[in-house]
Amino acid sequence: xxxxxxxxxxxxxxxxxxxxxxxxxxxxxxxxxxxxxxxxxxxxxxxxxxxxxxxxxxxxxxxxxxxxxxxxxxxxxxxxxxxxxxxxxxxxxxxxxxxxxxxxxxxxxxxxxxxxxxxxxxxxxxxxxxxxxxxxxxxxxxxxxxxxxxxxxxxxxxxxxxxxxxxxxxxxxxxxxxxxxxxxxxxxxxxxxxxxxxxxxxxxxxxxxxxxxxxxxxxxxxxxxxxxxxxxxxxxxxxxxxxxxxxxxxxxxxxxxxxxxxxxxxxxxxxxxxxxxxxxxxxxxxxxxxx
Numbered sequence: 331x332x333x334x335x336x337x338x339x340x341x342x343x344x345x346x347x348x349x350x351x352x353x354x355x356x357x358x359x360x361x362x363x364x365x366x367x368x369x370x371x372x373x374x375x376x377x378x379x380x381x382x383x384x385x386x387x388x389x390x391x392x393x394x395x396x397x398x399x400x401x402x403x404x405x406x407x408x409x410x411x412x413x414x415x416x417x418x419x420x421x422x423x424x425x426x427x428x429x430x431x432x433x434x435x436x437x438x439x440x441x442x443x444x445x446x447x448x449x450x451x452x453x454x455x456x457x458x459x460x461x462x463x464x465x466x467x468x469x470x471x472x473x474x475x476x477x478x479x480x481x482x483x484x485x486x487x488x489x490x491x492x493x494x495x496x497x498x499x500x501x502x503x504x505x506x507x508x509x510x511x512x513x514x515x516x517x518x519x520x521x522x523x524x525x526x527x528x529x530x531x532x533x534x535x536x537x538x539x540x541x542x543x544x545x546x547x548x549x550x551x552x553x554x555x556x557x558x559x560x561x562x563x564x565x566x567x568x569x570x571x572x573x574x575x576x577x578x579x580x581x582x583x584x585x586x587x588x589x590x591x592x593x594x595x596x597x598x599x600x601x602x603x604x605x606x607x608x609x610x611x612x613x614x615x616x617x618x619x620x621x
Contacts, residue, residue, distance in 0.1 A: 332511060333520045333535035336504055337443055337487055339387035340547040341538050342411060343372075346389055351530040356393070356407060358501045359439055359452070359483050365394040365402065387411045390428065404434045413443035425480075435473075436480040441505070443487055451489040451502050456481045497527050504531065516548040594618055 334341040346352045353364040371390040391407040408428055410421055428436055457479045459470040490506040493499040511517045517539045522528060538544045597607045608615050
């Protein structure tokens with residue numbers, strides 16, 4: 331089946347505007363039943379050919395969900411999608427705005443077009459409450475705590491491999507960045523032709539792939555994504571290179587520290603005073619004591 335690539339804002343917007351598809355998507359990621367969804371904030375990609383200004387996709391929902399552990403509750407679901415590492419600053423700004431105005435607990439879902447250090451296509455960061463004196467996990471049901479912390483779910487599209495064993499794996503597979511049709515990445519050939527669980531999602535994605543106006547919007551977005559890659563892709567690459575160099579430097583410093591520690595220990599075993607060790611090694615007295 332030919333479907334539109336949901337990593338693009340145009341496609342993702344259509345997917346979340348369909349109530350049944352959006353409920354399936356969010357419920358599968360959060361492993362809960364989504365009873366109701368009401369969009370509260372929506373920003374989609376807008377392009378200006380002259381200034382090249384780009385507004386990226388974000389949508390928030392006020393939702394009623396039901397989980398096995400907590401039953402029914404009202405939450406704010408904040409969904410954001412980014413292709414570049416630098417978008418983390420935009421995420422922080424949006425999250426701060428949501429904290430200021432929200433009357434409900436916040437759950438964030440991030441769809442990422444780049445890799446984090448976690449080797450998993452999807453993972454959750456769910457804050458635990460722990461007793462600081464015993465380090466035991468606590469069951470806390472106070473809204474005061476719940477409203478000042480939030481759960482976050484991350485989908486790493488570049489780590490997704492085709493798998494259809496579970497409902498979650500089927501959903502993630504639509505984001506796999508492979509099997510593209512034609513010269514660009516706007517449409518792809520999806521392995522599942524029919525699936526009862528994915529039925530609503532596949533209908534939306536197939537419609538976007540076949541609709542003339544939607545395809546024109548996709549082609550436009552593809553053009554500007556290439557421009558963004560030119561502007562920010564190199565920047566992200568340099569950030570990753572800097573992180574690697576920093577890790578190597580830290581490793582070298584730790585190795586040097588370990589060697590200094592061994593030297594100082596041997597000198598102390600020979601009853602050499604701290605002052606003499608400092609003079610011989612160039613280390614300060616404080617550094618020697620720390621070692």
